[in-house]
Amino acid sequence: QVQLVESGGGLVQAGGSLRPSCAASGRTFSTYAMGWFRQAPGKERELVAVISWTGGNTYYADSVKGRFTISRDNAKSTVYLQMNSLKPEDTAAYYCAKKSSPYFSENDAPRISLYDYWGQGTQVTVSS
Numbered sequence: 001q002v003q004l005v006e007s008g009g010g011l012v013q014a015g016g017s018l019r020p021s022c023a024a025s026g027r028t029f030s031t032y033a034m035g036w037f038r039q040a041p042g043k044e045r046e047l048v049a050v051i052s053w054t055g056g057n058t059y060y061a062d063s064v065k066g067r068f069t070i071s072r073d074n075a076k077s078t079v080y081l082q083m084n085s086l087k088p089e090d091t092a093a094y095y096c097a098k099k100s101s102p103y104f105s106e107n108d109a110p111r112i113s114l115y116d117y118w119g120q121g122t123q124v125t126v127s128s
Contacts, residue, residue, distance in 0.1 A: 002026040002117040004096050009122030016086050020122050022079045022096030030074035033099035035115060036081045038092035038124075047110040048094070049081065053102035059109050064090075086126045093121040 008020035022034070035050040049060045049070035058070055069082040079096055097115035108114055 002029075002098055004098065004117055004119035006094065006096055006119040006122040009094060009124045011125045011127065012086055014086060014088055014126055014128050016126070017082070017084045018086065018124060019083065020081050020094055020096075020124070022081075022119055024077045024079070024098070029077040031102055033102055033104045034070075034072060034079040035097045035099060035104075035109065036070060036079070037095045037097060037112070037115075038090075039095070039121075040092040043092075045095070045112060050099070050104050050109045051079065052104060057104070059104065059106060083124070086124075088126045088128045091124060091126050093123050095119055095121045 003025045004022055006022045012018055031053055033052050036048040037045050038048050039045040047061055048064055051058050051070045051072055055072050067085045072079040096119045098117040100114055100116045
């Protein structure tokens with residue numbers, strides 16, 4: 001069993017920054033890829049970023065590339081999402097998720113069914 005708890009969301013003005021984090025407990029955190037997803041009201045949940053088990057490989061949605069950075073600290077069982085240059089369209093509930101394997105490809109990274117544990121979400125609101 002894995003528990004994922006997000007924190008660090010909040011309200012920020014456009015152009016600002018936030019750094020949500022996701023703390024994991026339970027089974028070995030360091031052996032799985034981890035992802036951040038988001039879901040805005042009335043929209044489907046979408047992948048934001050994913051990171052491999054070593055942290056050596058990352059993948060970003062085009063909408064956040066160059067602005068967001070995913071990272072992990074396996075010693076602390078925590079994954080982070082540094083969000084810079086935030087835009088109102090980034091407003092959403094952000095969820096971290098554990099992928100069912102250590103690796104990912106560009107084809108399978110967005111597939112929600114391949115993530116077997118999810119956090120409860122943290123709200124990010126960007127005002128214009």
